Amino acid sequence: xxxxxxxxxxxxxxxxxxxxxxxxxxxxxxAAMIGGFIVFWPVGLAILALKIAxxxxxxxxxxxxxxxxxxxxxxxxxxASQQTWCGSWSGSWQSRHSGIRGTGNSAFDDWRxxxxxxxxxxxRKLVQAEREFSEYLDRLRRARDREEFDRFMNExxxxxxxxxxxxxxxxx
Numbered sequence: 001x002x003x004x005x006x007x008x009x010x011x012x013x014x015x016x017x018x019x020x021x022x023x024x025x026x027x028x029x030x031a032a033m034i035g036g037f038i039v040f041w042p043v044g045l046a047i048l049a050l051k052i053a054x055x056x057x058x059x060x061x062x063x064x065x066x067x068x069x070x071x072x073x074x075x076x077x078x079x080a081s082q083q084t085w086c087g088s089w090s091g092s093w094q095s096r097h098s099g100i101r102g103t104g105n106s107a108f109d110d111w112r113x114x115x116x117x118x119x120x121x122x123x124r125k126l127v128q129a130e131r132e133f134s135e136y137l138d139r140l141r142r143a144r145d146r147e148e149f150d151r152f153m154n155e156x157x158x159x160x161x162x163x164x165x166x167x168x169x170x171x172x
Contacts, residue, residue: 025051026062026063028062028064029047029051029062029063029064032047032063033047033048033051047063050063050066050067051063053066054066
């Protein structure tokens with residue numbers, strides 16, 4: 001074994017995938033830490049703390065992939081907790097509000113459900129109008145492209161047929 005690489009048996013990455021760990025700093029990591037200390041000292045300190053945590057856990061990659069993986073894990077954990085907390089708030093707008101408990105006043109509940117249904121119908125109409133408008137713009141774009149292409153082909157044909165015969169002189 002060399003002085004800077006060794007097989008690490010602890011840590012989740014090494015047990016699952018059998019990675020080898022490099023305990024040396026990569027040049028980019030050093031530059032980032034030094035630059036962090038120069039620009040704003042807490043940034044350099046944070047990079048140093050991340051590198052120490054990376055070594056303690058036995059993470060095999062570089063510091064940047066370690067930070068990215070840790071941030072991704074935290075984001076996924078937060079996102080999972082939000083989905084369990086707001087589980088009924090997924091899906092379409094109407095399905096989010098269709099699970100609302102009744103207030104006990106049937107007249108108000110009927111009015112609210114009717115308004116929600118009306119708003120959902122308006123939303124569907126807006127989506128359909130948007131789709132139709134984008135199709136209209138697409139047809140206009142295609143027609144303009146076809147016109148420009150036909151003009152190009154006509155000019156090209158005229159230029160090729162005009163090569164054999166001299167054109168009008170510029171002084172005429």
